[in-house]
Every structure is written in C-alpha cells, then in structure tokens.
Amino acid sequence: xxxxxxxxxxxxxxxxxxxxxxxxxxxxxPETEGDRDEEFYYASQWDLxxxxxxxxxxxxxxxxxxxxxxxxxxxxxxxxxxxxxxxVSEAAQAPPTRIHFRSPDGALRRPFxxxxxxxxxxxxxxxxxVESEDKAYPxxxxxxxxxxxxxxxxxxxxxxxxxxxxxxxxxFGLDLLGYDIxxxxxxxxxxxxxxxxxxxxxxxFFGILIGGIAGYAGGLVDWGLERVGxxxxxxxxxxxxVMLSGVIPKSWPIVQTYFVMTIILSFVGWVGLARxxxxxxxxxxxxxxxxxxQVTGCSNLRIIFRHLLPxxxxxxxxxxxxxxxxxxxxxxxxxYLGLGLYRPxxxxxxxxxxxxxxxxxxxxxxxxxxxxxVLVTVLLFNFFGDGLRDAADPHRM
Amino acid sequence: MLRYLxxxxxxxxxxxxxxxxxxxxxxxxxxxxxxxxxxENLRAQGVxxxxxxxxxxxxxxxxxxPFYIRYWRWLRNMSRxxxxxxxxxxxxxxxxxxxxxxxxxxxxxxxILISWAVAIPVGIYSATHQYSVNDYLLTLLSFFGLGTPxxxxxxxxxxxxxxxxxxAPIGIIAPEYANQPWSWAKALNLLGHLxxxxxxxxxxxxxxxxxxxxxxxxxxxxxxYVTTARAKGLLxxxxxxxxxxxxxxxxxxxxxxxxxxxxxxxxVVLAATLGLPTVGSYMYxxxxxxxxxxxxxxxxxxxxxxxxxTLISDVMLAVVDPRIRLGEGGSR
Numbered sequence: 099x100x101x102x103x104x105x106x107x108x109x110x111x112x113x114x115x116x117x118x119x120x121x122x123x124x125x126x127x128p129e130t131e132g133d134r135d136e137e138f139y140y141a142s143q144w145d146l147x148x149x150x151x152x153x154x155x156x157x158x159x160x161x162x163x164x165x166x167x168x169x170x171x172x173x174x175x176x177x178x179x180x181x182x183x184x185x186v187s188e189a190a191q192a193p194p195t196r197i198h199f200r201s202p203d204g205a206l207r208r209p210f211x212x213x214x215x216x217x218x219x220x221x222x223x224x225x226x227x228v229e230s231e232d233k234a235y236p237x238x239x240x241x242x243x244x245x246x247x248x249x250x251x252x253x254x255x256x257x258x259x260x261x262x263x264x265x266x267x268x269x270f271g272l273d274l275l276g277y278d279i280x281x282x283x284x285x286x287x288x289x290x291x292x293x294x295x296x297x298x299x300x301x302x303f304f305g306i307l308i309g310g311i312a313g314y315a316g317g318l319v320d321w322g323l324e325r326v327g328x329x330x331x332x333x334x335x336x337x338x339x340v341m342l343s344g345v346i347p348k349s350w351p352i353v354q355t356y357f358v359m360t361i362i363l364s365f366v367g368w369v370g371l372a373r374x375x376x377x378x379x380x381x382x383x384x385x386x387x388x389x390x391x392q393v394t395g396c397s398n399l400r401i402i403f404r405h406l407l408p409x410x411x412x413x414x415x416x417x418x419x420x421x422x423x424x425x426x427x428x429x430x431x432x433x434y435l436g437l438g439l440y441r442p443x444x445x446x447x448x449x450x451x452x453x454x455x456x457x458x459x460x461x462x463x464x465x466x467x468x469x470x471x472v473l474v475t476v477l478l479f480n481f482f483g484d485g486l487r488d489a490a491d492p493h494r495m
Numbered sequence: 496m497l498r499y500l501x502x503x504x505x506x507x508x509x510x511x512x513x514x515x516x517x518x519x520x521x522x523x524x525x526x527x528x529x530x531x532x533x534x535e536n537l538r539a540q541g542v543x544x545x546x547x548x549x550x551x552x553x554x555x556x557x558x559x560x561p562f563y564i565r566y567w568r569w570l571r572n573m574s575r576x577x578x579x580x581x582x583x584x585x586x587x588x589x590x591x592x593x594x595x596x597x598x599x600x601x602x603x604x605x606x607i608l609i610s611w612a613v614a615i616p617v618g619i620y621s622a623t624h625q626y627s628v629n630d631y632l633l634t635l636l637s638f639f640g641l642g643t644p645x646x647x648x649x650x651x652x653x654x655x656x657x658x659x660x661x662x663a664p665i666g667i668i669a670p671e672y673a674n675q676p677w678s679w680a681k682a683l684n685l686l687g688h689l690x691x692x693x694x695x696x697x698x699x700x701x702x703x704x705x706x707x708x709x710x711x712x713x714x715x716x717x718x719x720y721v722t723t724a725r726a727k728g729l730l731x732x733x734x735x736x737x738x739x740x741x742x743x744x745x746x747x748x749x750x751x752x753x754x755x756x757x758x759x760x761x762x763v764v765l766a767a768t769l770g771l772p773t774v775g776s777y778m779y780x781x782x783x784x785x786x787x788x789x790x791x792x793x794x795x796x797x798x799x800x801x802x803x804x805t806l807i808s809d810v811m812l813a814v815v816d817p818r819i820r821l822g823e824g825g826s827r
Contacts, residue, residue, distance in 0.1 A: 336760035344782040460657040
C-alpha cells in the first residue's frame with residue numbers, strides 16, 4: 099500500500115477518535131443525561147459487559163450456583179462426611195438415609211436418623227433395609243471424622259455434618275459395593291469440573307495461537323486450518339474419542355490417563371475456537387486502528403495480542419464457556435462407557451458406569467443421582483454462557 | 496450451478512483420503528493386531544504356536560510391511576469391497592457392518608426427520624411470540640435438550656419404563672420374538688423397542704434447531720422488507736411463511752451436516768445403555784476388546800455417512816438458495 103494512503107487513513111482514524119472523545123467528554127446530548135451517561139461513555143468494555151450481564155437474571159443465578167459448585171469441589175473433603183474410598187460393605191446398596199424431624203410421639207426435634215439393619219427377602223433374595231427405632235442419632239455439624247488436609251495444607255478431622263456414634267448419614271444412599279454416593283459425588287466433582295477447566299485452558303491456548311496465525315497470516319496456514327476443521331467435523335466426536343481412548347494403554351496410571359484425556363478433549367474444541375478467532379481477525383485487521391498500529395511499527399505479534407485480540411476477547415470467553423459442557427460430557431460419556439477413567443478413580447462418569455446395567459438401576463435408582471448433578475452442571479454452564487454471549491454481543495447495545 | 500456441484504464433488508476425494516489416513520494412523524497407534532489376537536486365541540485353546548509360526552503369519556497377512564505399503568493395501572482392499580476380518584468376532588468386517596448399518600442409519604434418518612418436524616413449528620412459534628411465557632418455557636426446554644447428554648435421558652427413561660411398565664427397553668426385540676415369522680405382535684414389540692432410541696435421536700438435534708430457527712427468524716423479522724410487507728397489508732400468516740420462514744430455513748438443511756455427527760455420537764452410548772445392535776455397539780466392543788481394525792473400519796463408516804450427509808445438504812442448499820450457487824461462481 100502506498101505511504102499516502104496509510105497516512106491519510108491514519109489521519110482519519112485519529113480525527114474520528116478525537117471527535118468521539120470530545121463528544122463523550124462534553125456530552126453530546128442535553129446536560130440532563132447526567133452522570134449515568136458520563137459513566138457509560140468512560141466505562142471499559144468489561145464494565146459494559148458486566149452491566150449487561152447483570153440484567154440476565156438466569157445467567158446471574160447460574161454464575162452464583164457455579165461458584166458454589168466449584169467451592170464444593172475445592173472443599174470436598176470437608177463437605178463429604180465419609181472418605182471416597184471408605185467402604186461400608188455390611189450396608190451395601192442401602193437406600194438414602196431417611197432424616198426425621200419428628201420423634202415417634204410427634205414432637206418436633208432436631209433432625210435425626212436411625213440405625214438401619216439389613217434384611218434378606220427370602221422370596222427374591224434381595225437385601226432390604228429397615229430402621230431400628232430404638233435410638234435416635236441427631237445430626238450434628240462440624241463433627242469429627244476421618245482426618246484429612248484441607249486444601250492440602252491444614253490438617254483437621256472436622257466434617258460439615260455427621261452423627262455421634264458412627265451411624266451413617268447416607269444422603270444419596272450407598273452404591274453396589276457400599277461406597278457413600280453423596281461423598282463420592284462431592285469428591286468426583288473435582289475431576290468432572292476441573293478436567294473441563296484444564297481442557298478449556300488448552301483449547302484457549304491452541305485456539306488463539308493457531309487461529310491467530312491463520313487469521314493474520316492467511317494463505318497456506320489459513321487454508322490448512324480450514325481443511326483440518328472440515329476433517330474434524332466429518333468424524334463424529336464420540337466415536338473418535340472412543341477410538342482415541344483405545345490408544346491409551348490400560349496399564350497407565352490414573353493421573354496420566356486423566357492428563358491425556360484432557361488433551362484429547364481439548365483437541366476437539368480448539369479447531370472450533372481457532373475458526374472463530376480467524377474469522378474475527380480477518381475482519382478486524384482491515385480496520386483503521388490495525389493499520390495505524392502497523393504504521394507505528396508494531397510487530398505482528400504485538401498487533402495480534404495488544405490491538406486485535408482485546409477487541410473480541412469477551413466474545414471468545416463466552417464461546418469458551420459454552421464449550422465447557424461438551425468437555426464435561428465427553429469425560430462423563432467416556433468414563434460411563436468404561437473407556438475413560440475407571441475405578442479406583444472417582445468421577446461422575448465412573449460412578450455412572452455402574453448404571454449401565456438397567457436391572458441395577460431398577461432396584462437402586464439412587465445410583466442415578468450423579469446423573470442429576472451432571473445435568474444441573476451442564477445446564478448452569480449453558481445458561482451462564484448464554485448470558486455471557488448476550489452481554490458480549492456488540493449488536494445488542 | 497454445474498460448476499459449483501462439480502467443485503463440491505471433487506472436494507470429497509481429498510477429504511475422504513485424509514479421513515482414511517487419520518483413521519489408519521489411529522489404527523496403527525492402537526494396541527493389538529489381527530495376528531497377535533489370533534495367536535493369543537490359539538494359545539488360549541491349548542494350541543502351541545511357536546514364534547516362527549507367528550512371524551510367518553505376520554508375513555502372510557502383510558503385517559511386517561512398512562506403514563505406507565500397508566496403508567496402500569488397506570485402501571486397495573477397501574476399494575474392492577474387502578474390509579478385512581474382525582479378530583474379536585471371527586467374521587468379516589463387511590458382514591458386521593451390513594448387519595448393524597440399517598439400524599444405525601434408520602435411527603439417524605428418522606431422528607433428523609423428527610427433529611425437523613418438531614423444531615420448525617416450535618421455532619416459528621417461539622420467534623413470533625418472543626418474550627412471552629411460552630417462549631421462555633420453550634427456551635428453557637430447548638436448553639434442556641441442548642445440554643442433556645442422550646445417555647442420561649436414556650437411563651432415566653429406561654428406569655422409568657422398567658419401574659412403571661415393567662418393560663425393559665433393552666435390545667431391538669424381545670427374545671421370544673427373535674426367531675418368529677413376522678406378525679403384528681412382533682412388529683409392535685419391535686416398535687416398542689425402537690421408540691426410545693428414535694425419540695432420543697430426535698431429541699439430539701431438536702434443542703439446537705429450535706434455537707437457530709428462533710434466532711434466524713427473529714433476525715429476519717427485524718428486516719425492513721417485513722415492515723414494508725406489513726405496511727402493504729399482507730396477511731400476517733402469509734407474510735411469515737412466504738419470506739422470513741423460507742429465509743430462516745437454511746440451517747435445517749445444513750443440519751444434516753452437523754446433527755448427523757451428534758446422532759452418531761449418541762449411537763455409541765445408546766448402544767451401551769440400551770443394548771441395541773447398532774454400529775456403535777460393535778465399535779464399543781471393538782475398542783474395549785482391542786480390535787483396532789474393526790473399530791477403525793466403523794469409524795471410517797461414520798465419517799463416510801457424515802460426508803454423504805454434508806454433500807447432500809450442500810447440494811440441497813445450492814438448489815434452494817441461489818445466493819450459494821451463484822456466489823461461488825462470482826469473483827467474491
């Protein structure tokens with residue numbers, strides 16, 4: 099391009115901005131618009147986004163609940179009354195413990211539970227559990243239990259709730275082998291929730307890097323990315339993941355399997371993100387301010403990361419949030435099939451693997467409770483991401 | 496138009512080759528191969544197989560050849576309709592595919608038809624009644640449909656069916672009918688078993704399609720031409736169906752390209768949950784029991800069906816929408 103054109107366009111660019119700033123400072127409209135507008139003109143993009151996000155009540159509530167979920171996952175050991183690998187084999191397959199609020203004579207009391215005893219039905223040879231009502235065990239908070247290290251630092255043995263005398267409070271019942279489903283669901287949230295975060299960070303990194311190169315450099319890289327994207331859209335995700343999971347040797351330790359799985363899961367996501375980045379970059383590099391940066395002598399990397407990316411970062415974050423559910427479901431589906439993580443690892447998918455046997459869920463329906471958690475988490479992320487996307491959408495000012 | 500179609504058809508060849516290459520690499524990376532498997536089976540039966548014999552078998556099946564020669568042979572054999580042998584099932588891969596394919600493809604096609612039939616009217620209603628109570632309800636529902644993994648719904652419904660009706664929707668037909676001639680009772684039983692998978696396949700794309708239909712239609716309804724038509728006194732119903740709906744329909748055709756992979760993703764999990772003899776069930780067994788060649792063949796099959804679906808949708812789009820077939824010919 100000719101130097102004249104560059105100069106001319108950077109001049110128009112500058113003058114428009116000066117005009118805009120002037121208009122903003124003096125208030126283009128009548129004085130009565132007041133401070134609210136003043137604030138609006140000077141607000142950063144993130145402030146604007148937050149104001150718009152706040153109006154989306156669904157998304158706001160979802161965000162709050164998600165924070166709670168993550169806190170539960172972080173402080174799992176405190177919240178779960180029993181260890182994830184503490185087995186109560188003599189009460190295996192016990193239903194969720196009934197919590198009573200009234201004593202047998204009908205008086206209102208502090209919540210308590212009864213000890214349960216196993217009975218064998220002589221006709222079907224199935225176990226059933228009956229409460230022995232001779233002694234009530236009140237539920238207490240901050241009880242002592244299995245010692246653990248909070249956040250891996252503070253040694254303690256306090257748990258959120260429990261009973262004196264070691265009578266089980268199994269909120270979600272016990273599974274086939276006698277593990278407490280509530281404790282495991284809380285503990286499994288770690289893998290299920292954090293595998294997606296690690297995956298998303300990888301996705302973010304690769305997506306921006308490759309999309310950035312393709313969008314800015316164009317040409318062969320761009321063409322290649324387009325083709326890879328087409329290819330990956332051709333192969334259905336889950337069968338591909340299943341096939342890839344076959345490549346991971348069964349003898350690998352859980353941590354390693356876990357790590358490779360996050361990489362596999364992020365692999366599915368980054369092509370999509372790279373295409374978004376590419377599209378946005380392609381349209382934005384034609385803008386005046388990109389040209390201005392080029393004229394000032396910025397390096398290509400600086401232009402991409404300092405000038406162009408911030409322009410659509412909010413949009414990227416929104417679409418990333420919407421890709422988290424897919425990752426959670428990828429892990430859950432694979433582990434459910436027995437092809438991802440497996441015992442003794444604890445994740446929602448591993449817990450659900452037991453429910454593949456429909457006869458088992460007919461008799462122990464509480465084993466489906468982790469599924470409800472998966473559903474709720476995925477829905478929350480969808481609402482949250484939808485709200486973010488609406489807030490980041492420049493067309494809806 | 497012809498030029499566009501020709502170009503579109505030519506693209507299929509490199510894509511198919513590239514997919515086959517990816518699949519082959521995955522097959523190579525997976526543990527286990529046909530001869531190893533067979534030797535293990537023989538040894539398990541008490542037949543003594545010496546190392547030399549195993550090596551001879553490897554050479555006989557061409558497994559000692561370098562990578563590119565085996566890839567070439569694999570392609571050549573496939574072009575002749577020879578998809579190889581499954582070590583786990585002890586049958587030819589082609590036979591297995593022939594058995595499972597009709598079920599998987601039927602479920603996929605009917606699933607797409609169901610989601611079209613549901614999503615179009617619901618999307619139109621949602622867009623024309625924006626921000627009404629029903630719109631919010633439908634939005635909520637479509638989010639459920641979007642976010643819910645198929646196998647979880649399958650589990651919940653199967654549990655419901657077992658506890659309420661005492662009917663376990665497992666497999667494709669009850670065992671007592673399996674070898675019987677066709678009768679009404681058998682057809683009914685088959686339908687009962689197929690209802691759940693068909694419903695779930697339909698559910699896969701519906702949520703997303705309702706959302707796209709609603710958003711696209713809303714975009715169209717904001718256009719000036721709608722105001723013009725309204726100002727000229729066109730009947731609301733006629734106005735709606737004649738232009739905006741038609742304009743918003745494109746995603747439904749391209750849905751073939753992105754709902755198909757989603758349904759096939761569900762295929763694997765559904766097979767495991769409901770015990771259906773779909774392509775997914777063979778895929779699952781193949782991976783679980785380390786038969787990478789069968790797994791790879793089935794993965795390739797999925798990809799081929801998706802490619803065909805994409806091709807059909809592209810051709811249909813070109814027929815329906817002149818912008819696409821003419822836009823490609825121009826200078827852009």
